[in-house]
Amino acid sequence: MEDTDKASVTAATEEDVHAIGDTVDAMPDRAGRISFFGKKKTKDHEQGREVDVSDPCIRVVTPMFLYNMNFKKLGKCMIINNKNFDAKTGMNVRNGTDTDAGNLQKCFHSLGFNVSVYNDQTCRQMENILKRAAQENHSDHACFACILLSHGDEGLIYGTDGPMPIKTLTSLFRGDMCKSLVGKPKLFFIQACRGSKFDEGIQTDSGPTNNEETDANPQHKIPVEADFLYAYSTVPGYYSWRNPGRGSWFVQALVNALNEYGKEFEIMQILTRVNYMVAMDFESQSLDPQFSEKKQIPCVVSMLTKELYFKQK
16 A cells, blocks of 8 residues: 655655655555574485584585576566556555665676566556466576565555455466476565554664575475465565655665675575564654654565575586
């Protein structure tokens, strides 16, 4: 759903952003894995040797539990960037989303993805774009990524002409719909509101710390919903914040984490750092006191069956 600060945000331009402060992807009428094993040894399944995992800083990586990334291409990344909406939707312009899209395009390209950006798409256009992608042959690709930047509500994403179920788009890549991605990771990053609640935050006595072929066996069935990961900018029921100049909090943190750790850390390690950045480094500022000092926490829903590293040999 869309931006608070109502009229002031509607009138916002990319140039006056710093005077306006943060806003949310909501309708205007709603504006009012490091493992700890202890002293224990485990078998490396591939080499058959014992590995000392008593050090909690050691991450045990077992090849049989890694997604195979040794394909000709890493994969496609499709970015749908909706900024302007039909008047009938009641949605405000999403100032700052072009910054998000540009930063994401550079970031995912540097990881090795073939990135395409689609601006201001209707519901039908979004579905057609992803339907075509799902019907393509991904046999030479290791994975697939899709990024949705728009207004939203719980379970819904907005095209420029109105809302549609997110599931309509993601289900196109189920195992029974997109055979060439069976057993491969399918990643969806969704920057959009999931409701109209504010997270007021809570004071804590603890300060920040200083430490900061397919992959499937053809002889076995796997669930059609397997190997998906959904990284939402916020938890169900809550607003998702965006700064009209710097972009959304979630995308800022995601880009920073991927740029720093994308070719080194496993995806859940990266997204845990994204959660930390958004939770600790951001707090809303607004000319309207009722929209100030709010917080946000992203939400990761994983059906991945193996660990995912973007680096390719």
